[in-house]
Amino acid sequence: MSTCRLHRPGPRPDTALLEQCRDLPTSILSDSMDRVGGVRGVHRVPGGRWPRVAGPALTVRTRAGDNLVVHRALDLARPGDVLVIDAGGSLERAILGEIMGRYAAVRGIAALVVDGAVRDSEGLAAGPVPVFALGINHLGPYKDGPGELHGPVQAGGTVVRSGDVVVGDGDGVVVLPYERAAEVVARGQERLRDEEEQFAAIAGGTLDRSWVTRALAEVHVGHEVDR
Numbered sequence: 001m002s003t004c005r006l007h008r009p010g011p012r013p014d015t016a017l018l019e020q021c022r023d024l025p026t027s028i029l030s031d032s033m034d035r036v037g038g039v040r041g042v043h044r045v046p047g048g049r050w051p052r053v054a055g056p057a058l059t060v061r062t063r064a065g066d067n068l069v070v071h072r073a074l075d076l077a078r079p080g081d082v083l084v085i086d087a088g089g090s091l092e093r094a095i096l097g098e099i100m101g102r103y104a105a106v107r108g109i110a111a112l113v114v115d116g117a118v119r120d121s122e123g124l125a126a127g128p129v130p131v132f133a134l135g136i137n138h139l140g141p142y143k144d145g146p147g148e149l150h151g152p153v154q155a156g157g158t159v160v161r162s163g164d165v166v167v168g169d170g171d172g173v174v175v176l177p178y179e180r181a182a183e184v185v186a187r188g189q190e191r192l193r194d195e196e197e198q199f200a201a202i203a204g205g206t207l208d209r210s211w212v213t214r215a216l217a218e219v220h221v222g223h224e225v226d227r
């Protein structure tokens with residue numbers, strides 16, 4: 001017998017806001033949090049080609065190399081949840097694999113984010129549920145516990161609370177704190193429009209590059225620079 005501490009679940013973000021998040025690249029969203037609000041080192045498993053995903057965090061803290069409470073989380077998850085599993089960043093053992101990935105799919109789980117390793121990476125990559133992890137390891141987990149659900153965790157150096165908005169794509173994973181999510185999305189939409197204008201200016205040959213010379217004081221050393 002082991003323990004699984006159950007905290008009270010966090011708030012549930014608005015579905016329209018989650019929909020808006022799916023239109024915003026993680027790069028734009030982390031820019032919109034002043035380039036400091038991202039999960040570091042946790043990426044899509046190799047070969048996974050899923051579209052961008054966004055959902056509320058169901059936070060899981062487990063002992064490194066053990067997945068008993070992750071199994072509990074799979075059974076308690078609500079459709080659309082993103083499991084954020086803090087396995088202490090350990091790569092010693094995988095925390096989940098293809099069986100759990102397939103079960104997550106039938107439970108309607110939106111994504112699995114593991115601050116630790118996973119295995120069966122080819123099977124996970126072929127499945128419908130996006131999986132993000134710090135690494136891959138064939139060595140499987142123990143099932144002894146303990147752990148906790150819905151409490152605050154860390155993933156890739158970022159604090160994640162139950163109900164925070166988790167967004168993942170080909171660049172990795174960002175977490176929008178629940179209270180700031182609407183503001184970050186609004187900033188992100190503005191940045192996306194600005195980037196689209198830059199793409200059009202690049203294609204049309206009208207991109208203004210004057211900021212580069214303004215930002216740099218050039219120092220010529222010993223010879224004239226041809227222009």
Ligand SMILES: O=C([O-])CC(=O)C(=O)O
Nearest residue numbers: 096097098099100140141
């Ligand atoms: O055995 C486990 O606990 C993890 C695993 O490989 C799977 O879910 O397929």
Ligand SMILES: [Mg+2]
Nearest residue numbers: 097098099120
């Ligand atoms: Mg397996």
